[in-house]
Amino acid sequence: MLTLWGNIESGNVYKVRLLWSWLGLAHRRIDVDQTRDEPATAAFRAVNPIGKVPAVRLEDGRVLGESGAILQFFANGTRFWPDDAWGQAEVLRWMFFEQYSHEPALAVNRYIRRFMAGRDAFDEERLRRNHLRGERALQVMEDRLAMADWLVGDGPTIADLALYPYTDLAEEGGFPLAPYPGIRRWLARMAEQPGHFPMRQETAVEVLGFTA
Amino acid sequence: MLTLWGNIESGNVYKVRLLWSWLGLAHRRIDVDQTRDEPATAAFRAVNPIGKVPAVRLEDGRVLGESGAILQFFANGTRFWPDDAWGQAEVLRWMFFEQYSHEPALAVNRYIRRFMAGRDAFDEERLRRNHLRGERALQVMEDRLAMADWLVGDGPTIADLALYPYTDLAEEGGFPLAPYPGIRRWLARMAEQPGHFPMRQETAVEVLGFTA
Numbered sequence: 001m002l003t004l005w006g007n008i009e010s011g012n013v014y015k016v017r018l019l020w021s022w023l024g025l026a027h028r029r030i031d032v033d034q035t036r037d038e039p040a041t042a043a044f045r046a047v048n049p050i051g052k053v054p055a056v057r058l059e060d061g062r063v064l065g066e067s068g069a070i071l072q073f074f075a076n077g078t079r080f081w082p083d084d085a086w087g088q089a090e091v092l093r094w095m096f097f098e099q100y101s102h103e104p105a106l107a108v109n110r111y112i113r114r115f116m117a118g119r120d121a122f123d124e125e126r127l128r129r130n131h132l133r134g135e136r137a138l139q140v141m142e143d144r145l146a147m148a149d150w151l152v153g154d155g156p157t158i159a160d161l162a163l164y165p166y167t168d169l170a171e172e173g174g175f176p177l178a179p180y181p182g183i184r185r186w187l188a189r190m191a192e193q194p195g196h197f198p199m200r201q202e203t204a205v206e207v208l209g210f211t212a
Numbered sequence: 213m214l215t216l217w218g219n220i221e222s223g224n225v226y227k228v229r230l231l232w233s234w235l236g237l238a239h240r241r242i243d244v245d246q247t248r249d250e251p252a253t254a255a256f257r258a259v260n261p262i263g264k265v266p267a268v269r270l271e272d273g274r275v276l277g278e279s280g281a282i283l284q285f286f287a288n289g290t291r292f293w294p295d296d297a298w299g300q301a302e303v304l305r306w307m308f309f310e311q312y313s314h315e316p317a318l319a320v321n322r323y324i325r326r327f328m329a330g331r332d333a334f335d336e337e338r339l340r341r342n343h344l345r346g347e348r349a350l351q352v353m354e355d356r357l358a359m360a361d362w363l364v365g366d367g368p369t370i371a372d373l374a375l376y377p378y379t380d381l382a383e384e385g386g387f388p389l390a391p392y393p394g395i396r397r398w399l400a401r402m403a404e405q406p407g408h409f410p411m412r413q414e415t416a417v418e419v420l421g422f423t424a
Contacts, residue, residue, distance in 0.1 A: 050352055052313070062298070064302075065305055066309060068304060068308040069301045069304040069308055070301070073300075073301035076300070085285060086285070089276055089281045089282070089284060089285035089288075090276075092280060093276060093278040093281035095308075096278040096279075096311055097262055097278060099308055099312045100278075100315075104312075104316070140261050143261055
């Protein structure tokens with residue numbers, strides 16, 4: 001059975017859980033708590049040297065990190081990863097956009113607002129700058145989704161999956177979605193996909209604690 | 213002929229120029245100046261809605277953005293993008309690591325130190341935090357390159373290409389490479405590849421100015 005390291009409150013972990021649900025793949029989950037800095041421990045770095053969740057272990061023991069790489073590996077050969085070179089490049093374009101221009105604004109502001117105990121002047125300035133970056137990222141998505149159902153092509157791909165969690169959680173990061181009707185329709189469309197479930201619903205066959 | 217939007221001082225632009233040189237592909241370059249915020253202009257956003265260089269135009273007029281997506285598109289079908297699913301996932305793992313954990317530390321600190329006119333207390337704190345993140349990223353690379361010639365498999369791939377520019381420029385960002393002998397050997401190996409050239413050497417057939 002597949003093993004997933006990560007916490008249920010992480011959008012990056014949710015991406016993998018959602019793809020596996022779309023594909024009907026069972027997994028066990030090892031709960032690694034970001035708020036206690038468990039990903040940075042030596043014990044977790046022995047699993048994933050980058051010290052970040054999610055990480056996954058295949059049945060043959062190989063381990064893979066980085067949500068984008070995990071999505072591409074499991075989507076390869078399915079309808080969620082295009083066959084043609086141009087479609088693949090467009091999917092990766094959205095996925096790199098998400099990791100560089102979207103997640104560091106939307107997810108980081110959500111993390112600061114929701115999980116950080118105290119904020120100093122530096123954090124307040126990060127929130128302010130990230131807010132501007134996040135609004136630009138949402139507008140880039142809106143420009144596409146105002147005129148198309150999906151980010152690439154005519155059906156859902158791992159580009160949609162990669163952008164879904166932190167867009168769906170945008171309001172927790174201080175980004176109201178009222179000004180983005182295309183995004184709101186797309187979020188509703190994603191929630192209608194077979195195998196969909198909300199982030200905080202457990203989907204693992206078993207959940208194990210992480211011991212550093 | 214291929215068209216590339218970007219400035220010669222950008223490591224992200226250099227990645228594309230270097231792959232095209234490895235592959236023997238000619239291009240013209242439209243010089244877009246980041247220090248004058250030209251990527252953020254409406255004229256450039258009409259080319260690439262994300263407002264970032266590099267962007268490329270194919271001969272048939274299609275435009276692609278995000279260095280990682282551009283690298284994958286042009287490497288597809290060559291020895292720089294593996295044939296097998298696991299190799300592809302490992303390449304993408306390093307490329308997402310670069311964009312999320314490496315470039316935002318090494319490239320951003322280089323940018324602040326080299327190109328920003330004035331620094332305030334916020335910038336000093338960014339430099340300090342990014343320095344810690346950058347040292348961790350370099351150590352992750354060193355752990356691999358201490359025992360292997362290339363990041364994935366037995367030869368250079370676009371994973372090496374994606375990590376090369378800002379690792380080679382690390383000292384401009386305040387990261388001495390003396391503690392990383394594996395990285396230094398790998399940098400030398402990269403510089404020996406056929407088609408290699410240093411970043412600030414012009415390789416475009418023609419260079420056009422950008423007009424906003």
